[in-house]
Amino acid sequence: MPDLHPTFDGMVRRLERRSPLGEDDRRALKHVQHSLRRVPAGGHIIRDGDRPEYCSLLLSGFAYRYKITGEGARQIISIHMAGEFLDLQNGFLQLADHSVQTLTEAEIALIPSQVIEELALTRPAIGRTLWIDTLIDASIFREWVVNVGRRDSRARVAHILCEFSLRLEAAGLAKGHTYELPMTQEQLADAVGLTSVHVNRVLKQLGEQGLISRDKRRLVIEDWARLRDVGDFNERYLHHDATAMAA
Amino acid sequence: MPDLHPTFDGMVRRLERRSPLGEDDRRALKHVQHSLRRVPAGGHIIRDGDRPEYCSLLLSGFAYRYKITGEGARQIISIHMAGEFLDLQNGFLQLADHSVQTLTEAEIALIPSQVIEELALTRPAIGRTLWIDTLIDASIFREWVVNVGRRDSRARVAHILCEFSLRLEAAGLAKGHTYELPMTQEQLADAVGLTSVHVNRVLKQLGEQGLISRDKRRLVIEDWARLRDVGDFNERYLHHDATAMAA
DNA sequence: CGGTCGTTTGATTACGATCAAACGAAGTGG
DNA sequence: CCACTTCGTTTGATCGTAATCAAACGACCG
Numbered sequence A, B: 001m002p003d004l005h006p007t008f009d010g011m012v013r014r015l016e017r018r019s020p021l022g023e024d025d026r027r028a029l030k031h032v033q034h035s036l037r038r039v040p041a042g043g044h045i046i047r048d049g050d051r052p053e054y055c056s057l058l059l060s061g062f063a064y065r066y067k068i069t070g071e072g073a074r075q076i077i078s079i080h081m082a083g084e085f086l087d088l089q090n091g092f093l094q095l096a097d098h099s100v101q102t103l104t105e106a107e108i109a110l111i112p113s114q115v116i117e118e119l120a121l122t123r124p125a126i127g128r129t130l131w132i133d134t135l136i137d138a139s140i141f142r143e144w145v146v147n148v149g150r151r152d153s154r155a156r157v158a159h160i161l162c163e164f165s166l167r168l169e170a171a172g173l174a175k176g177h178t179y180e181l182p183m184t185q186e187q188l189a190d191a192v193g194l195t196s197v198h199v200n201r202v203l204k205q206l207g208e209q210g211l212i213s214r215d216k217r218r219l220v221i222e223d224w225a226r227l228r229d230v231g232d233f234n235e236r237y238l239h240h241d242a243t244a245m246a247a
Numbered sequence C: 001c002g003g004t005c006g007t008t009t010g011a012t013t014a015c016g017a018t019c020a021a022a023c024g025a026a027g028t029g030g
Numbered sequence D: 001c002c003a004c005t006t007c008g009t010t011t012g013a014t015c016g017t018a019a020t021c022a023a024a025c026g027a028c029c030g
Helices: A009-018 A023-030 A113-122 A124-150 A153-170 A185-192 A196-208 A224-230 B009-018 B023-030 B113-122 B124-150 B153-170 B185-192 B196-208 B224-230
Strands: A035-039 A044-046 A054-060 A062-068 A074-081 A099-102 A106-112 A178-180 A212-215 A218-221 B035-039 B044-046 B054-060 B062-068 B074-081 B099-102 B106-112 B178-180 B212-215 B218-221
Touching (some): A009 A054, A009 A124, A054 A113, A062 A185, A074 A124, A074 A185, A074 B124, A106 A113, A113 A124, A113 B124, A124 A153, A124 B062, A124 B074, A124 B113, A124 B124, B009 B023, B009 B054, B009 B124, B074 B124, B074 B185, B106 B113, B153 B185, B153 B196, B153 B218, B153 B224
Antiparallel strands (some): A035 A106, A062 A074, A178 A218, B044 B099, B054 B106, B062 B099, B178 B218
């Protein structure tokens, strides 16, 4: 289903929204040395403990990062959509500290770590925007710590649904608080630190109260203001307005 | 109690362990433009929503980052010790998405965001090491998501005690799995997503089972192997061996 | 048409929260 | 120097949210 001639445009557009790029930077990014790979739904891109020599850029589809505890429980750490880097950290850290798996069939570009590093360190505008990208990633991790650490089940689920809505919309993959969420309830549960059974009950309740409605994987946020309230959601941590001026 | 002539040596040593620096880089770091500030215990360094113009470097003492939920609950997001940057992200993102507060009296160096940014973007070796610093920060956040999301109370507490031990030792602030932890049980609870009452019970139990012993704020890990096991602790995420070669 | 995967619902359990109170140490003021 | 307060720790009793266990159902697929 995803396009067979994927481009780097989405990634460049995303980066550019955060920090200005020159025409040469744009060209350098769009023509970075890379190889393409198509990964089936549920396929692994990186495994915890790997020593990857590439950074993966998601060109189409969805993916997520996760860790498994000693007890065998899975915690999903982040969700990624087309245009996002999946493991920029592998450009600088040599051992993967978590795994990355696709949610849907996906196309990824593998960019050698060395190449990413060189781009980031020799072209200030690119370094700046990639750095901001990393920092926003970290900001989302912090919010997730709060979400699983201090919010009750209703709020956790509502919060993540709000986050998805804004991120998908920013990526051009949703509009009007309506989107296709390619995750099972079990995956959702592993993202918010609950069981799938309980997530199911929370979703049902949110539906009954008119905050959302669902049809298969399609989700409509019927009452954004209330869902936002229930989820204690403040979008500041997404830094979507991060139009930081150039130095 | 902290020294009155704090230096940047600790920070430089930390950064250098991760990625090599030239003599000129070292000098540039040690003589960065900055101002000093002394903050009492419990004082705020940054507040959520601030628009800070500086990055703070902790020269002595301890600090932590946190967020408050709509319900008024606090989640501590990270703990910091002398030599660490408290908010490198403020060099590139203009709105603080969380607060930073001291645990003890502390000395901090305020470095203008512009200056940090220029250093990072014009000196590749510095950019590289600061980037790695940011990436390791993010790796710790990810582990904390797992800790609060998927581990039971015993494991959560044990895990964070293990993390502290290794980080303090790496910073030269502890040895032999023995350290002074300047946190109340309530702060510990807010770091692991539990209540202080429950943290107290877990600590008591860990003590009774001979895994740790305590005297005031002094903590001794009596049985590292077992505590590590109970806490499902694998130090890989700390990337202390991140002696990544230069490009 | 059977089989697998994901969703949904029900019944019961348990872990950690909450409420409450006492205790000890350190600091303050009379 | 000693009451008195404050802050943090400790312990006990009870409660409630979400986990667990179990089973049925629906959709999609070969």
